[in-house]
Amino acid sequence: MRAKASSLHSSDATTGAAARTFSIGGQQLAAPRAAPGLHLVATPIGNLADITLRALETLAGVDVIACEDTRITRRLTERYAITAELALYHEHNAAQARPKILERLAQGAAIALVSDAGTPLISDPGFKLVREVCAAGHAVIAVPGPSSVLTALSVAALPTDRFFFEGFLPAKERARRARLNELAKVDSTLVMFESGNRVKDTLRDLAAIMAGRDAAICRELTKLHEDVTRAPVAELAAGADALETRGEFVLVIGPPADDAGVMDEHSLNDLLRAQLARGSVKDAVAHAVELSGRPRREVYARALELAKTIGDGDGED
Numbered sequence: 001m002r003a004k005a006s007s008l009h010s011s012d013a014t015t016g017a018a019a020r021t022f023s024i025g026g027q028q029l030a031a032p033r034a035a036p037g038l039h040l041v042a043t044p045i046g047n048l049a050d051i052t053l054r055a056l057e058t059l060a061g062v063d064v065i066a067c068e069d070t071r072i073t074r075r076l077t078e079r080y081a082i083t084a085e086l087a088l089y090h091e092h093n094a095a096q097a098r099p100k101i102l103e104r105l106a107q108g109a110a111i112a113l114v115s116d117a118g119t120p121l122i123s124d125p126g127f128k129l130v131r132e133v134c135a136a137g138h139a140v141i142a143v144p145g146p147s148s149v150l151t152a153l154s155v156a157a158l159p160t161d162r163f164f165f166e167g168f169l170p171a172k173e174r175a176r177r178a179r180l181n182e183l184a185k186v187d188s189t190l191v192m193f194e195s196g197n198r199v200k201d202t203l204r205d206l207a208a209i210m211a212g213r214d215a216a217i218c219r220e221l222t223k224l225h226e227d228v229t230r231a232p233v234a235e236l237a238a239g240a241d242a243l244e245t246r247g248e249f250v251l252v253i254g255p256p257a258d259d260a261g262v263m264d265e266h267s268l269n270d271l272l273r274a275q276l277a278r279g280s281v282k283d284a285v286a287h288a289v290e291l292s293g294r295p296r297r298e299v300y301a302r303a304l305e306l307a308k309t310i311g312d313g314d315g316e317d
Contacts, residue, residue: 008064008087008100022060023081031060034110037139038101038130041065041112042119045148046223048079052145056080062112066101068124072116089113091125098129105138112143119147123167123193148221149191152250155228156216159255162188169194169202176202180209184291190253196245206253207237208274209291212267214254220247234270263292272303273310281307 020031039058044050059065060082066089067073073086089097101111115124133140153160164186170176183190194202199217206215211234219227225247229236233253263271268288275284285303289296 008066008097008104019083020061021081021083022056024056028081029057031057034058034061034063034112035139035141036105036108036110037141038105038133039110039112039141039143040120040126040130041114041143042145042147043073043076043114043117045117045146045151045221046226048076050146050222051076051080052143055143055145056082058143059084059112059114062110064104064109065112065114066097067114068116073114084112089125089129094125094128098132101129102132102136102138105133105136117146117148119144122147122149122165146222148193148218148248148250151221152191152216152218152252153189155218155221156189156252157230158189158214158216158252160189162255164188164190166190166192168192169198171198173201173205177205177209180205181291184209184256186255188255190251190255192251192253194249194251196247196249199245199249199251200240200243202251203233203237203240203243204274206251207234208271208278210253210256211270211274212263213256216252217243218250218252219244221250223247234267263294268292268294268299268302269306272299272306276303276307276310 020033021028022031023029039062041055041058042052043055059077062084064085064087065073065077066087068088068090070086070088077084077086087097089101104111113120113126113129115122115126118124120126121130130140149165153163164183166183169192170179203217211232213233215231215233215236217229217236219225227244271288271291272284275287281303285296285300288294288299288303292299
């Protein structure tokens with residue numbers, strides 16, 4: 001059975017005419033009508049078997065499922081024989097779709113909001129909708145489940161007592177490196193998303209700015225070709241050219257070490273080499289002094305030594 005695409009103006013969904021059922025392993029189960037309100041339903045990030053029983057019951061019991069891409073959500077609804085109607089809600093139509101959703105909620109509808117994968121609103125549209133639904137006095141119900149952020153944290157073998165979720169970094173190099181310089185000061189594990197076509201550049205920028213930290217590259221989590229590579233940032237960047245870039249990436253960067261106020265000599269050398277390959281001794285020294293915690297005179301002397309080994313004999317001018 002196929003979940004039908006609909007307009008949020010449709011009145012059929014509130015009548016309960018469609019069967020509220022879902023199927024697991026060929027067994028059809030009845031679902032009660034979901035309570036009126038907006039249900040934020042987490043969906044699998046890859047393996048469709050990761051859906052929760054509560055999520056299935058909710059998706060089968062709502063009047064309409066608002067989703068980013070009906071083709072992607074339909075794979076899930078068809079897998080579990082859910083016939084609830086699908087309606088588009090994404091960043092390009094959100095301004096037009098929100099009033100329709102609010103109107104339906106005012107009529108007593110139960111609406112589920114899903115993203116293409118994972119927990120709604122996490123680097124996906126939905127914040128403004130939730131804010132307006134709350135302001136209108138309607139219920140907002142969370143149906144928790146899969147999250148690529150938490151999945152990556154759990155397998156990265158890095159500290160999890162505190163973490164900072166960045167989402168996607170800026171696409172342009174200058175803005176990305178500026179943001180990474182700011183993130184380098186955050187005293188916690190960092191979690192960020194990256195696309196396959198930019199992951200190599202991001203790893204090289206990370207090596208230039210956070211060379212001494214441990215990290216993990218998590219690719220295609222929960223999917224058939226899942227791969228997790230754990231190593232120091234500089235090592236991951238050195239192997240970037242051989243990296244398989246197809247798929248979706250979560251990068252997890254460990255926190256600075258307890259003695260990170262003063263960068264060790266090996267990390268300082270890696271940082272200076274990376275900076276010297278990109279620019280002048282002056283710029284490399286200024287950057288390294290800011291991040292290393294070492295005296296400027298020491299950093300400058302080391303930069304001059306390294307510049308000679310890579311054929312850059314320019315002084316600070």
